[in-house]
Amino acid sequence: MSADDPLVSVDGLRTYYEESGFLPSEPVKAVDGVSFDVRPGETLGLVGESGCGKTTLGRTLVRLERSTAGRVEFDGADVTALEGDALREWRERVAIVFQNPHSSLNERLTVGEIVREPLDVHDWGEPGERPDRVRSLLDRVGLQREHYYRYPHQFSGGQRQRVAIARALAAEPEFVVLDEPVSALDVSVQAKILNLLADLQEEIGLTYLFIAHDLSVVRHISDRVAVMYLGNVAEIGPTERVFGSPEHPYTHALLSAIPGDAGPDEFTDRITLRGTPPSPVDPPAGCPFTDRCPMKIRPEGWEDLDPAVWGAIAEFGTVIEARESGVEARIRELKNRLGLATERETASAVADRLFAEADAPTAVRSTSERIAERFDAGDREGARGAFDDAFASVCDRSVPPTTTHATDHRSHCHRHDDAYEDTDRFRREVLER
Numbered sequence: 001m002s003a004d005d006p007l008v009s010v011d012g013l014r015t016y017y018e019e020s021g022f023l024p025s026e027p028v029k030a031v032d033g034v035s036f037d038v039r040p041g042e043t044l045g046l047v048g049e050s051g052c053g054k055t056t057l058g059r060t061l062v063r064l065e066r067s068t069a070g071r072v073e074f075d076g077a078d079v080t081a082l083e084g085d086a087l088r089e090w091r092e093r094v095a096i097v098f099q100n101p102h103s104s105l106n107e108r109l110t111v112g113e114i115v116r117e118p119l120d121v122h123d124w125g126e127p128g129e130r131p132d133r134v135r136s137l138l139d140r141v142g143l144q145r146e147h148y149y150r151y152p153h154q155f156s157g158g159q160r161q162r163v164a165i166a167r168a169l170a171a172e173p174e175f176v177v178l179d180e181p182v183s184a185l186d187v188s189v190q191a192k193i194l195n196l197l198a199d200l201q202e203e204i205g206l207t208y209l210f211i212a213h214d215l216s217v218v219r220h221i222s223d224r225v226a227v228m229y230l231g232n233v234a235e236i237g238p239t240e241r242v243f244g245s246p247e248h249p250y251t252h253a254l255l256s257a258i259p260g261d262a263g264p265d266e267f268t269d270r271i272t273l274r275g276t277p278p279s280p281v282d283p284p285a286g287c288p289f290t291d292r293c294p295m296k297i298r299p300e301g302w303e304d305l306d307p308a309v310w311g312a313i314a315e316f317g318t319v320i321e322a323r324e325s326g327v328e329a330r331i332r333e334l335k336n337r338l339g340l341a342t343e344r345e346t347a348s349a350v351a352d353r354l355f356a357e358a359d360a361p362t363a364v365r366s367t368s369e370r371i372a373e374r375f376d377a378g379d380r381e382g383a384r385g386a387f388d389d390a391f392a393s394v395c396d397r398s399v400p401p402t403t404t405h406a407t408d409h410r411s412h413c414h415r416h417d418d419a420y421e422d423t424d425r426f427r428r429e430v431l432e433r
C-alpha cells in the first residue's frame, strides 16, 4: 500500500434496519449510499444531527452492523462479506470506542480482565505475556498498573473512558472508530481524553473516524470532516475548508449554530432550519435536504414568491405527502379497515389556513385549492402528483450530483450547477430569516 492509498474506502454503502412490528413497514434507511475514503494516519471527523446515521455508519465500518449494499474496502480488500476466520483475523485490525463509558464496560470484570479480553479473543502473543501487555496499556492511557484488579465502578467517567481506550487498542488495531468518545464526560476531562487520543494516534500511527456532534471539538481534532444528513454525506473536505467556506446549505446551517469565532467565516447570523429531518423510513426522492433547505431551488414560474409563502407551500406538500404515503397512510388504512374514524381537517381547510396566514398570491391559492379538492375527493395519489407538477423543483426530483470544489472538497447540491447558482440572492434570503 502506498502512502496515498486509503486505508478504508467506502463506496455506495447502505445500512438498513428491517423493522418487525404490527404494521407492515419499510426499513429504516440509516445509511443510504455514502462514499468516502479514510487515509492512513488521519482523523476524519463525522458530524450531523442526532439520528442522521453517524453511529450506524461507524458500526458498519467495523462490522458491528451488517451492510445492506455497497463496499467497504480495508487496505484494498472488501470486508463486507468476510466470514469465519477471515472475519476474526480482520477484526484485530479495527476497534471502536463508545460514547458512554458508564455502560460500555462490563461491571463484573476487573479492569485488567476488561483490557485483556481482546488479547485472548485475538490470541495476541503468548498467554503469559498478556498481563504485562495490559499493565503497559494501563500505564500508556494514564492509569496505573496497580489498577489491574480494580472494578469499573471504582473509577470516574474519564478514567473509565481511559479503560475503554486501552481495551480498544489492546490488540493493536490500525483503524479506530471513536463514537462521541468525550460527549458523556465533564468538560474539564474532555480535553485530557482528546489529548490522549491525539498522542496515541501519533505514537502508534492510528487512523481515526471521529464521530461527534460538538463541532468545535471536531474542528480541533480532525484533518478532514464529513457532514452527514439523513443517511447521506452532504459535504466532505479538509476541516479548515469546510469550516471556513462551507458549500452545502446544510453545512452552512449547522455551522451557523456555533457560537462565536468557531463558526464559519462568511456567516455571522444563525440560520434556523424549519422542522426536523424527515423519517429515514421514507426519505425524499431527490436531495435528502430538500424539505428543510433554506436555499432550495424554486420551480419555474414561482421564483419570486415570498419565503413565507414558499414555507406554506412546503408545509402543505408535507401534509399531502404524509397523508398519501408513509406511516400516516398505513395507520389510516388500518383504522379504515377497523371502521375507526380517521381524518381531522380536510386538505382544503389546511390549504385555506396556511395560505391565508402567509398572505399567498391568488395564483398559489387557486392552484393549491384545485389540488386540495382533488385530494379531499379521494384521489390522493393524483393530488400528490399535481402538487409535484405545480411546485416541485429539481431538488425534489433528482439526487444532486457530486461537485468537487477544490482538491478533496466535495459536496452534493443542485445549487452547484451553473444553471441554478443564484447564490447571492439566496444567501441574502437566508440571512434575512
Ligand SMILES: Nc1ncnc2c1ncn2[C@@H]1O[C@H](COP(=O)(O)OP(=O)(O)OP(=O)(O)O)[C@@H](O)[C@H]1O
Pocket: 017, 028, 029, 030, 048, 049, 050, 051, 052, 053, 054, 055, 056, 057, 213, 280
Ligand atoms: N438497531 C436499530 N434498529 C432500528 N433502527 C435503528 C437502529 N439503530 C438506529 N436506528 C435508527 O437509524 C437512524 C440512525 O441512527 P444512528 O444512531 O446511526 O444516528 P446518529 O447520527 O448516530 O444519532 P445520535 O447522534 O443520536 O447517536 C435513526 O433513525 C435511528 O432511530
